[in-house]
Amino acid sequence: AQCWVHARRYFIDAQKDHPEQVTEALQQIANLYRNEDNIRAQNLSGEKKRQYRLAHSKPVVSDFFQWCRDHLEQGGLVPSDPLTKALNYVLSREASLTVFLEDPEVQPDTNHLERALRPIPMGKKNWMFCWTELGAEHLGIIQSLISTCKLHNLNPYTYLVDVLQRISQHPASEAANLTPRLWKTRFAENPLRALIDPRHPDRQNTPLEATVHAH
Structure with a gap:
């Protein structure tokens, strides 16, 4: 499955070698889940849920993808580096990782499906x-x-x-x-x-x- 919780796991694997970069990445991903907590707290659904995500989560997602591109373009990372794998995981799945922004029925991760x-x-x-x-x-x-x-x-x-x-x-x-x-x-x-x-x-x-x- 291609979801944010799996992207998070890739970055955690790189935390030992790149603590600062991984901490920043995890904070950005955490912002998405805080937004989802707010959606549940406000009991938003349908179009209201979609609009909330577009207003609050879409900017976070856009900035995060740009952050990933910037780090890859800086160079200095070999293909086998865990951070390289984490960045490539996110960027190669940009389409699937952003589906939840437009469809209120889609969750940012598949934890509910796995359960x-x-x-x-x-x-x-x-x-x-x-x-x-x-x-x-x-x-x-x-x-x-x-x-x-x-x-x-x-x-x-x-x-x-x-x-x-x-x-x-x-x-x-x-x-x-x-x-x-x-x-x-x-x-x-x-x-x-x-x-x-x-x-x-x-x-x-x-x-x-x-x-x-x-x-």
């Missing part, structure tokens, strides 16, 4: 004897979808029931709309239901339902 996905490696002993490699791969996909649903406060069962029915009629070019985050904005208010769900529109017309009512 959500933690049950998967923790439970690996439970599925290490999957019948096939393909089966293990599919299990991993399902686990990831379920964890993503939880991150977006979606009921995984409701999501999967809808998507498994919708996918056969959904344009392949718009497959991204079936990912949990986008599905929530497009289909969550009126999801497709399973036939056994009392809320299914055809439930009252099924032979099973008729039999139940007859008794």
Whole structure:
């Protein structure tokens, strides 16, 4: 994953050899997380969250990238130097590290995702004897979808029931709309239901339902 917490780790690795430069870098990264703390304290979301980041975090990010470029251009750092690796990590991932500034749904790091996905490696002993490699791969996909649903406060069962029915009629070019985050904005208010769900529109017309009512 490409995120600010990983950039921070690269600089920490260089702290022994470059204490002053690393301290300055860590202070700039810390400013971003202070801004995120303020966002949570003020309970900002949506456009207000985006505007706060643009006003407070974007200047910090811009100055930090320029700081990294200046230190590389000064020379004197060999490619194997930990500080060189830290600077290159940041500059080579500028696009991904700035996504959170424009999208209020994106976090500056992936800690929340790693926590959500933690049950998967923790439970690996439970599925290490999957019948096939393909089966293990599919299990991993399902686990990831379920964890993503939880991150977006979606009921995984409701999501999967809808998507498994919708996918056969959904344009392949718009497959991204079936990912949990986008599905929530497009289909969550009126999801497709399973036939056994009392809320299914055809439930009252099924032979099973008729039999139940007859008794």
